Amino acid sequence: MRRFLLFIPFLIAVAIGGFSLWGLRADRDPSEIPSVLISKPAPQFDLSPLEGVPVPGLSTANLSGGDGPVLVNVFASWCVPCKAEHAVLTRFVNTNGVTLFGINYKDKPKEASAWLDNLGNPYERIGSDLDGRAGIEWGISGVPETFVINSEGIVIYRHVGPVLGTKAQKQVLEALVQAGLPQESI
Amino acid sequence: MKHQRIRTAIATLLILVIPILASAVEPDEILDDPVLEERAREISAEVRCVVCQNESIDSSNADIARDLRILVRERLVAGDSDEEVFEFLVARYGDYVLFRPPWKAETYILWLTPFVILGIGGLSILVMLMKLRSKKPAAGERLNEDEEVALDEILKDGKKGTQL
Numbered sequence: 001m002r003r004f005l006l007f008i009p010f011l012i013a014v015a016i017g018g019f020s021l022w023g024l025r026a027d028r029d030p031s032e033i034p035s036v037l038i039s040k041p042a043p044q045f046d047l048s049p050l051e052g053v054p055v056p057g058l059s060t061a062n063l064s065g066g067d068g069p070v071l072v073n074v075f076a077s078w079c080v081p082c083k084a085e086h087a088v089l090t091r092f093v094n095t096n097g098v099t100l101f102g103i104n105y106k107d108k109p110k111e112a113s114a115w116l117d118n119l120g121n122p123y124e125r126i127g128s129d130l131d132g133r134a135g136i137e138w139g140i141s142g143v144p145e146t147f148v149i150n151s152e153g154i155v156i157y158r159h160v161g162p163v164l165g166t167k168a169q170k171q172v173l174e175a176l177v178q179a180g181l182p183q184e185s186i
Numbered sequence: 187m188k189h190q191r192i193r194t195a196i197a198t199l200l201i202l203v204i205p206i207l208a209s210a211v212e213p214d215e216i217l218d219d220p221v222l223e224e225r226a227r228e229i230s231a232e233v234r235c236v237v238c239q240n241e242s243i244d245s246s247n248a249d250i251a252r253d254l255r256i257l258v259r260e261r262l263v264a265g266d267s268d269e270e271v272f273e274f275l276v277a278r279y280g281d282y283v284l285f286r287p288p289w290k291a292e293t294y295i296l297w298l299t300p301f302v303i304l305g306i307g308g309l310s311i312l313v314m315l316m317k318l319r320s321k322k323p324a325a326g327e328r329l330n331e332d333e334e335v336a337l338d339e340i341l342k343d344g345k346k347g348t349q350l
Contacts, residue, residue, distance in 0.1 A: 031239055033236060033239075033279070033280065033282050034280060034282065035280070036276075036277065036278070036279065036280040043278070106249070131253075132249075132250070132253050133253075133257075135250075136250075136253060136254070136257065136278060137278060138278075139278040139279045139280070141236035141237055141250065142236075142237055142250070
């Protein structure tokens with residue numbers, strides 16, 4: 001018993017050390033905010049079309065009832081990483097047959113439409129979120145953010161920041177498959 | 187001399203007041219009703235800015251913090267209670283936006299661990315004290331009869347003032 005008591009400080013040190021090691025893992029992002037939306041229905045919002053772009057607007061009703069999952073991407077022309085991920089999203093649409101919807105967050109319609117003219121428009125629908133209220137409904141902390149929604153309108157996955165790099169792209173595509181995208185398309 | 191004292195007093199006062207003034211609330215956000223505004227300020231100070239995460243939305247200059255400040259004020263004007271405003275924010279951003287984690291099953295460990303550790307510490311001290319008190323001197327530590335006599339002699343001598 002006495003012997004065992006002597007080991008207690010050692011055990012405490014091991015426990016604290018274990019926690020510290022866990023905290024130092026390279027893939028752990030302590031500032032990551034977990035989304036409350038996962039496995040829940042997409043939030044209520046109704047956005048009018050983006051002026052100057054010939055695609056319809058976006059509301060909650062558009063997210064469900066389709067044949068497959070949809071990818072909802074929050075973007076803005078003033079957001080540099082959005083430009084970087086634009087090519088990836090376009091490839092998702094053209095190569096993988098993904099349905100892509102956009103929420104144009106706090107952007108000037110003129111600048112947004114010029115941005116899309118310049119880079120091309122992969123979005124099937126775009127809602128213009130001028131005052132950022134839809135963004136708050138989605139609980140975004142910045143732009144870009146991307147959500148995978150299944151055909152029942154349930155949020156399956158959220159990606160914060162640009163979908164760049166093999167790991168992020170793989171995660172989004174896997175979430176799309178989980179949400180009902182045919183496996184062979186990825 | 188007197189001037190200097192006044193100057194020091196003013197400087198001290200300013201230093202004390204600056205933190206109170208340090209808020210990002212812009213004039214166009216402030217509500218006309220001072221009571222509602224006061225409640226809005228109190229709520230905002232408890233809500234984490236989701237971009238600059240160690241700042242409250244009350245003191246953050248981030249765009250989204252401003253949006254949330256305005257939203258908090260809108261909810262209050264619409265007649266929401268403080269709890270309803272917090273619930274509204276938590277429904278969108280999760281418990282993470284609250285600086286004070288709520289008391290619920292997931293956070294019991296967080297809230298209770300300090301008390302458990304304090305309890306363990308207190309208990310160990312108590313046990314140690316009780317052991318010290320109940321410790322009786324062992325047989326070898328007592329004086330034998332001869333030594334007792336010698337000690338008495340010495341004490342008696344001492345009282346007489348004899349130098350040893």
